[in-house]
Amino acid sequence: MSDTMERVFLATAHEEETHTLGHRLGQLMMAGCVLALRGDLGMGKSVLARGILRGLGVKDPYLTSPTFTILNYYEDGRLPASHFDFYRLAEPEELLALGVRDYLPGDGVAMVEWPEKAMEFLPADRLDIFLTDGCQGPESRTVTITASGPLSRGLMHDYRQRFPE
Ligand SMILES: Nc1ncnc2c1ncn2[C@@H]1O[C@H](COP(=O)(O)OP(=O)(O)OP(=O)(O)O)[C@@H](O)[C@H]1O
């Protein structure tokens, strides 16, 4: 790990805790933040994204996965928020038609599920959030957050100050 990176390990015991983690992150987000939400199917990327949207003050985050829409955009929170899901992308170039470069980074917060499908569109300064199975039973998750630039490191610094544990 290079010295410009910073890594934090967290655990959640069930869905509500993952949502709460997202809510906390959402409260701290700054303009230009990009989050790569990684992990297998059903690990909780969308649960976390909904928590972040709620933490930003978005009233009605989508209730179902945006898998079929690629991008959901919200303007009623503290910052504009875009939520991408790259799962069904056949090729990264499809994103150009969406004007993806205006969002990654943009003037608000951008979250991307399945970023592996088009990593070249993600900025170097971002938070990579990995969800994997936890060791406290089927509903637990390990959440590994890696910050890889000044903006994202600043966010994790704020997180530790605000939510020391
Ligand atoms: N600790 C946990 N955190 C998050 N979700 C959990 C947890 N424990 C169980 N779950 C369940 O796991 C599922 C997570 O679904 P979610 O749609 O968020 O996954 P996803 O990672 O976005 O999957 P996909 O790759 O299909 O988009 C939900 O059904 C949720 O109830």
Ligand SMILES: [Mg+2]
């Ligand atoms: Mg999802």
